[in-house]
Amino acid sequence: MHYEAWLALLRKLGIIFFFYLAVFAVLYVLDYRPAKLVFALSGMALLAGALFLESWGGLLLGAGSTLLTLPFIPLDAGFYLHSLLPVALGYLAVGGGIGWANRRVRLRRESRQAQQHSSRRDLYRRSLNLVQILSPAGEVLESNDRAKEQLGHPRHLAEFVHFDDLERLREELERAYLHGESGGNNLRVISWEKQALPMEYRIVRLNTQRLALEMRDISERAELEQRLCEVEARYRYLIEDAIDTLDTGIMMLDAERQVIWANQTIGYFFDMDRDEMTGLEIGRLLRGLAPLPDDPESFGRITQAGVDSFVFSLRRGGQERILQFRSLPIETDRYRGGRIDHYIDITEIKLLERELVEKTERLEESNRKLEEFSHVVSHDLKEPLRTIEIFGGYLLEDYPQALGEEGAGYLRAMRRSAARMKHLIDDLLKLSSIGAQRDLLEEIDLSDLLAEVRENLEGALAQVELHIAPDLPKVMANRTRLAELFSNLISNAIKYNGQERKLIELAWQREAEGYHFSVRDNGIGIDERYLDKIFELFERLEPGDDYESTGAGLAICKRIVQELGGRIWAESPAGEGSVFHFTLPRGSYKPALLAQRLITEGDRV
Known part of the structure; x- marks a missing residue:
């Protein structure tokens, strides 16, 4: 029963109860005891009929109940006139009023229900x-x-x-x-x-x-769901086709480590049809490989837990292949707990690494032998030059009159040529040694380095104004090579400067990829025809006697800069002397030099 129905029932029972109390009080005042109970019962029946059977039903029920009580009431005319009749009329009036009010309430409720029903029906229809x-x-x-x-x-x-x-x-x-x-x-x-x-x-x-x-x-x-399914299927096929064309083998595992999907490359690696792999446990699949890694149990734990990367070998069709394995967890709800395994064939890379190591070892051996040969040859070449220079000096000192002026001039020219040959041999040895061995790289404060260079060139700089930019950076390089680079460039600027007031300026600036250095002088400058040739071996700025040179100094500078991963070039604005530029990358690690160092030390790049 609904809440409202319960309230209506309780309300009616309350009315009956209070009306009963009122009737009982009236009968008590009449002081006729046998009739009190009879009239109370008839009044209760009358009221119940009025409430539950509405007005006419209540009146009929009340009248019937009153007639049934007559045999129990004394036949006293005074009682009827003075007690029963007024009370009965009161019963009828109250019962009729309550029934009429109850009918109005019911009609109002039915009208409201009819309106609600009409609204619901209208809503239902529309x-x-x-x-x-x-x-x-x-x-x-x-x-x-x-x-x-x-x-x-x-x-x-x-x-x-x-x-x-x-x-x-x-x-x-x-x-x-x-x-x-x-x-x-x-x-x-x-x-x-x-x-x-x-x-x-x-x-x-x-x-x-x-x-x-x-x-x-x-x-x-x-229809939209159908289109979505079609688009999803189309893109799924495209993605699967694209994955199938990759050189990387890709395998998807569920939470139980069973294969749920694999691309064609995996089938090629394992020499199996990829459909045959579906449903297989990964450990069972890998146990079929020959040979397994050195530690099969460790390999199994790795494939179960998933690792960042490791390398193993397998034999396919009688040929050994080297694969790199990587496993990543799946985070989506559908396959949570599963993994995606990647297998990359790095056989060719490993073969190239081995070949590179072998060639590097052979090259180092060749460089070592070449260095030994260079020292032997230089010793054999320098020995007769030293003899020529020493005995030429003896002749100039002991036999000046016998030689005469012309003979002494020839002998001095011979000694100069011998000295120049000796310097040329030294420069060639320096040039051949650059890059032949692994240079020790260290962090160098250029301010300290240039102070040492300046001290070493103190005699040559006596008549020169050398300006060095402040706050020089720190670079990674070989200290001896870098000192030789700055020393050669400054010496070159001093040598080719015929001005009374010689000026040399060393400047630098920071660039996106490293440092840019320049050495500027106010000397004779360089003919544009020679700007691209001066860094070649045995090329001299001037062939005249005034500027004697072996022609190897700038070639040595170029080799040093290249080994450090930079580049060098020259500019010579008309009437403004020369400017030599060179760059050093930040850190100054030449990639080829670093790769060579790592390989020869047993690492892998």
Whole structure:
């Protein structure tokens, strides 16, 4: 029973109780004891009839109950005139009034219910959903406007429900009849245009004879879902085709470490059809490889737990291949706990690494032998030059008169040539040693380094104004090579400067990829024809006697800068002397030099 019905019942019982108290009080005042109970009972019957049977029923019930009480009342005319008649009339008046008021309340309630029912019915008729009132047997009793528009005027479920869904809908009707409400999966109905329409539906029991079937047309949603499935399938095929063309083998495992998908490259690596792999446990699959890694148990733990990367070998078709393995966890809900394994064939890379190591070792051996040969040859070449220089000096000192002026001049020229040859051999040794061995790289404060260079060139700088920019940076390089670079450039600027007031300026600036240095002088400058040649071996700025040189100094500078990963060039604005520029990368690690160092030390890059 509803809450409002309980309130109405309690309200009526309260009225009966209080009316009973009032009647009992009146009868008590009449001082006629046998009649008190009789009139109280008849009054209760009258009031109950008025409340529950409304006004006329209450009056009839009250009159009947009063007649039944007459045999128990003394036949005293005074009693009837003075007690029974007024009380009976009072009973009739009160009972009629209560019945009339109760009728008005009922009529008002029925009117309100009728309005609500009319509103609900209007809503039902104009609903955008299809609504039909059915009997428990599936007969169509009523249909709203939307249902008539879509389905016409069917008389039974069998006339508009798809044959494959009819039995299921009948079961849902029975379930709704028993439990009050039911609903199921999508339902297909046949429109009056003979088109199958997908519907969402719900069944509600209205009473013992009527059920409401509400359906919502989901054709547009179904079409969108179909398109979405097609697009998803299209992109899935594209992605799978793209993955199949990769050189990387990719395998997907579920939480139980069973293969749920693999690309074609995996099949090629393991010499199996990828469909045969599906459903296999990864440990069982890898146990079929030959040979396994050195520690199979460790390898199994790695494949179970997943690691960042490791390398192992397998034999395929009688040929050993080297694979790099990497495993990543799957974070999506559907395959959570699974992993995606990547296998990359690095056989060619490893072969190239081995070949590079072997060639590097052979090159180092060749450089070592070349260095030994250079020292032997230089010793053998320098020995006769030293003899020529020493005995030439003896001749100039001991036999000046016998030689004469002309002979002494020839002898001095011979000694100068011997000295120049000795310097040339020293420069060639320096040039050949650059890059032949692994230079020790260290962090160098250029301010300290240039202070040492300046001190070493103190005699040559006596008549020169040398300006060095402040706050020089720190670079990674070989200290001896870098000192030789700055010393050669400054010496070159001093040598080719015929000005009375010799100026040399060393500047630097920070760039995106490193440091840019420049050495500027106010000397004779360089002819544009020689700007591209001066860094070549044995190229001299001037062939005249005034500027004697071996022609190897700038070639040595170029080799040092290149080994440090930079570049060097020269500019000579007309009438403004020369400017030598060179760059050093930040850190000054030449990639090739670093790779060579790592390989020869046994590392892998």
